[in-house]
Amino acid sequence: MINKIWCSFIIIGIIFSLFTGRMDIITSEILKSSETALNMIVKIFPVMALWLGIMNIALKSGMLNKLSKLVYPVLKIIFPEIPKKHESLGYITTNIVMNVFGLGNAATPFGLKAMKSLQELNEKKDTASRSMITFLVINTSGVTLVPTTVISLRMLYNSVSPGGIMFGCILVTIISLTCGLIFDRILWRINK
Amino acid sequence: MNNLSDYVIPFIVLCIVLYGIKKKVNVYDTFVEGSKESFDMTLKIFPSLLAMVVGVNIFLKSGVLDFIFSYLKPIFNIINVQVEILPMAIMRPISGSAALAILNDIFLNYGPDSLIGKISSIIQGSTDTTFYVLTLYFGSIGIKKIKYAMWAGLFCDLVGIIGAIIIGNMLF
Structure with missing residues (x-):
């Protein structure tokens, strides 16, 4: 799938710019x-280094485990395939918490950790599992209570109420x- | 509420460190050890990130989207929806930085408190860059077959954009 999208982006883009005469721009863009x-x-790297460090403390102290247990009743409904007490639950929760407060950059390392830990449960290592796709949906729908970037941009343009x-x-x-x-x-039911 | 974000990070860090001390974890060493993992992770995501940048940028700079806009514009006019939002709505799932640049232009031209400015703000604030998340998250663990993930992600964006237009027109 990614393969097809990638190829179509490139092929459509290059052929189209033949007609629009934008070859010079495309060259420099490539x-x-x-x-x-x-x-x-x-x-991304420094943010990742910072949060993976802090998160490791939460992991080794058992805090993440405790958090997983706490949110399990809710996440069980959304992610029925993740077993109780699994590490990924903690990462998924922290990823959502960071997103909710508009800290998108800080959310990424936890998202990557969550994926890595979901991969342990995955039977076919090259195919996306059901839980992974659900987690991706939560991330792309942008669970945010405080959209920090937009608010600061609105402030910059002197909005009356940012x-x-x-x-x-x-x-x-x-x-x-x-x-x-x-x-x-x-979609999962159809593809099952 | 704006300042809420300021409290979150210090609070989380404090909680984690205090809990670590309580459980007799060597907090400093554990931090350093965990942080080391970032090298590996960053190197792993770079190739897929690069691939995405190449593909997306060729596509964006070719002018295909302008071509598509010209056909979508009349439809937007018929259903009485602000046409100015269109570039933002199409760009949002593909490129986060391009969408932010468009939002910047919209604020500059119409002001952040105009209806167009408000609807675009909601689109930016309540959706995420699907392609970026897709390549980053799946690329980092070597997933090649993503099944219906893209459709689910794009559907979320579509609902978010339509929702933003409807709710924006209702609220403001």
């Missing part, structure tokens, strides 16, 4: 892309998350 990706990594969109955001998030989770269930 050559520049590894630098762009490196810049992204440079931004946080005035929060209620709307919460409402939309709830709707898209609910619909997303239902749709995920339906």
Whole structure:
């Protein structure tokens, strides 16, 4: 799937720019892309180093385990395939908590840890498991109570109420998350 | 509520460290040991991230989307929806930084408190970059067959965008 999308992006993009005469832009974009990706990594790496360190304390002290037990009754409904007390539950919870407070960058390391730990439960290592896709849906629906980036950008443009969109955001998030989770269930049933 | 985020991180760090001390964990060593894992993780995600950047950027800079907009515009006009939101809505699942740049333009041209500004804010705040999450999360653990993951993710974005337009028009 990713393979097909990637190829279509490249093929459509290059052929289309033949017609729009943007070949020069495409050339520089291709050559520049590894630098762009490196810049992204440079931004992600320190955040990851920090939070993986802090998270390791939570893991070794058993705090993560305790947290997993606490949220298990709720997560059990969303992730029926994850066994009780599994490490991934703790990572999924922390990832959601970070997202909720609008700390998207800090959420990424936990998301990656959650995926790694879900991979342990996965039977086919090259195929996405049901829990992984559900977790991905939660992340793409952007569970956020405080959209920090948007609020600070609104402040920058002298909005009368920078946080005035929060209620709307919460409402939309709830709707898209609910619909997303239902749709995920339906797709899973069809693909079973 | 804006300042809530300021309290979250110090509070989480304090809780984790205190709990570690209580459980007699060598907090410092454990931190260093955990942090080491970031090298491995960063190296693992780089190739898939790079691949995504190459594909997405070629696609975006080719002008395909402008072409698509020109066809979608009349439809948006018929159903009486703000056309200005369209580029933002299409960009959001593909590229987070491009969507943010568009949001910036919208604020500059229409102001953050206009209806268009507010709806775009909600779109930015309540959805996430599906392609980025997809490549990063699956790339880091070597998943090749993603099954219906992309459809589920894009569906979430679609609901989020439609929801933002409807709720924005209702609320403001």
